[in-house]
Amino acid sequence: MHLIITDGWLAKSRAVHLSGTKMVLAFVAASLALMLMAAGLYHWVFLKGAREGWPVIGSVVRLMVQDEFEQRDRFMRENIDAMAKRLGQMQARMLQVEALSERVSGLAGVNPNDLKLAGGRGGALVEGRPLTLEELQATLNDLEQLTGERTDLLTVMESRLLDQRLKTMMIPTQQPLPGHGVGSRFGWRIDPFTGRQALHTGLDFQGGIGTPILAAAGGVVVTAELHPAYGNMVEVDHGNNLVTRYAHSSKLLVKKGDLVKRGQRLALVGTTGRSTGPHLHFEVLVQGVPQDPHKFLAAARGNEQLAAASH
Template sequence: MHFIITDAWLAKSRAIHLSGTKLVLALVGLSFALMLCAAGLYHWVFLKGAREGWPVVGSMLRLVVKDEFEQRDRFMRENLDAMARKLGEMQAKMVQLEALGERVSGLAGVNPAEIRAVAGRGGALVEGRPLTLEELQKTLADLDELTASRADLLTVMESRLFDAKIRKMMVPTQQPVQSGNLGSSFGWRIDPFTGRSALHTGLDFQADVGTAIHSAAGGVVVTSEVHPAYGNMVEVDHGNDLVTRYAHASKLLVRKGDLIKRGQKIAEVGTTGRSTGPHLHFEVLVQGVPQDPQKFLAAGQNMPPVAQATPAGLHR
């Protein structure tokens, strides 16, 4: 395409040749410039009309704002409905946890009525109508308060159950010799050395020399020494004035001050001290007074066995 440009007196002229590519680029550039001008003019007119309150522009602005608000409200409603469903599921789970907590509270020694009195009950979501944001926030606050009270009560129950477990582990109910046969029992008998009646203050477990002796409960070693009558002897303090004694051992594996777990190997069977043959003499003392160990061992017959711990690394 050719363009010839002349001046007013036709004295000068200039020819411009546009190829197809240049013509397309020129049209595109012109269109883009017109679009920018139109957008700028529209923006200027729209803002000016909005500020000065032109009727037509005001109506258009109200329509745009109304549509935007409707979309935003629809989006918020969908999210509120989704949150309300999730909240309903959380409340249902809290009801299940409450029932479980009441059952566990009996094991922990907590009155279930205390749980209901302290924690209260969460209000159920209202079905059949949409929730407002304020109602949803209030329900969430109530659920948060309920969860906090449940956590406190579960912590109390955990503490009580843990204390009960510790107390149970500190009572000498585990057999000190697994493969030994019971010999002399607790009570009066004829002393094998003097031939006279004497009080036998413990239980004798007959076993081969070297048989493992295990602690009947957890505690602290208070004595690990050679005694004139008891031979190699270990005493373990279990708290509450409760002590167990293991006598006539061939080898002692713990020292005074060691922390002992229930079922831990602490010595080996022997025949040291005032003994007529290899055996373990086992005593239970409460406030220094010998008790019948069979009563304690009988109470532990239905308890699950405890993994035996090794004494290595437990010295202090």
């Protein structure tokens, strides 16, 4: 495109050549300038009208502010409703935890009332009128306190159950010679050496020489020595004045002061001491008085059968 510009005063003319690219750039520049001018004018008029309270501008501003507040309130309401729904689910689960803790507390021998736990709280969140933020915060505080109380209760129950398990582990219920039959039982019998009636203070388990002898429960070895009557003998103290004795072994595998666990090897079957053949003489003593070991071993089998039946 050619443009001829003529100046009448100076009696001169000038030719300008505009290519297509230059025309497009000029059009874009002019459009941007007009848009900036329009935006600046609109902004100036809008702010001035809002400050001075022009009728039309003031109404528009109020509508915009009101709409913004409504959107903000709607967003907060949706968030509060979602939090309230989630809180209701948490409270429902807390009810399940409370019911479970009450059942387990009976097994652990713990009375929840002894821990001064607050009762009558929790429960599912019933939807009615919308909750306020203050009510939601108060409910969350109650739930946090209840959670702390249940945590304390479960901690105490865990400790009690652990104590019970430790006590069970310290009771001689493990077969000292698994898979081997019993010869002489606890009670009065004819002594094989004197031919007279005498009290047999333990159980005799038949086994070949070298068969491992296992600890009937965990404890501390208090005796590991050669005895004139019992031969190579091991005694394990399980606490609470409860001791088990393993006699006539061919070899001792532990020494005095050793800590042993249930099922650990203590010695090997032999025929040392006052014995007529290879076997294990097993005793259980409470406060130094011999008890029938069969009662302890039978109690273990009864518990296993009861557990199997419950499953």
